[in-house]
Amino acid sequence: MTFTMDTNRDCARAWEAMPSVLQESASSEQNAWLMDHLAHCQSCSEDYAQQERLRLALSLPADIPVDPAVGLKRLLARLDAPVPKPVVQRVRNGWLTRALAAAVLLQALAIGALGARYWSESNNPAYRTLSQASAPVPAGALHVVPDATMTLADWNALLHSLNLQVVGGPNDVGAYTVVPSGAPATGAPTLQKLRATRGIRLAEPVASVP
């Protein structure tokens, strides 16, 4: 930004020096320099006169009457008055603290319940990894695939005649896992009878190790 009338450096220096000279805080050299400049520069001289008038106007007492005696009396009364604010704050803080504590307790209970449920579910996963041991296979268990045309009554009669009971299946290929009921029977005759029965497409003993 620039002055339009006085753009030389002396005028800028004079502008800078005016406040401290008016405050009487400038050095005697600075003061003398400014007075010398003002004697030769009409524009800065007018500026300085305006600044002097500004300082004079600002040094006038306030034109808004405020009685110090009344104000001081009120201040002293305020010093003696109890301060209710901390009490209100304490009540509000107490209520807030209780509400927050209840919320934290509720959250802790919910997290505990979720944790217990997760733990119980994790003991019985819905899957089995290849490294895990397979479920134990009962002795004498057979995989049997009946034909689709075989009636339920024929299937039941066959199982009954061979003292077999279904313990699993049908799986994805329609195979049932059957085991001898009661006293274990010898595997080979039962297997041969199953294979010889009309309506049985496949009968194989269950291998205990894949």
Next chain:
Amino acid sequence: MNEADLQADATDRMLLERMAAGDRAALGVMYRGYHGRLCRFLSRLTRRPDVIEEVINDCFWIAWQKAGTFHGDSRVSTWIMGIAYRCGLKALRQHGDEPVDEDTVPQERLPSHDPGDDRELRDWLGKGLEKLSVDQRVVIELVYGVGHSLDDVAVIMQCPVGTVKARLFHARVKLRNVLPALAGEPARLKEGAP
């Protein structure tokens, strides 16, 4: 700082020590001693006498509470003016800076004597200050009215000295442009003001 300033600060420190010890008489002396300059300082922020009194009392309430924590990093007057400045800004936020209607001021509270020259000077100043921002008015008052150094003003307003210099510079330029016109003179500064 001249000898008178040093003497005044020594007195203020003694009063503050007594206040820290609970001496209400010291508070009264300090209150009366600062009342005039605080009134004038705060009148640059608001024209409401009730707000000015409230801010002065808030200021001395804090000074009373904090008197024992004053470590003498600055002059006591700088410390007091800083508290008043912050209380004044808070009051402005709460009450706004709208000037109060002069008709609502009781007649007995108006100055009984206001010479014509002073009235003219006040009007001239008032019209000029209207053109300034709050921060510019505060800086002008603290430097020209109260006589604080730029370093003191920076402490009071809690800002860098460079900011104070910029505010003072722009305030002076604005007044330089406005005040001659108010006195019926042509403005000497056209465009591209410093």
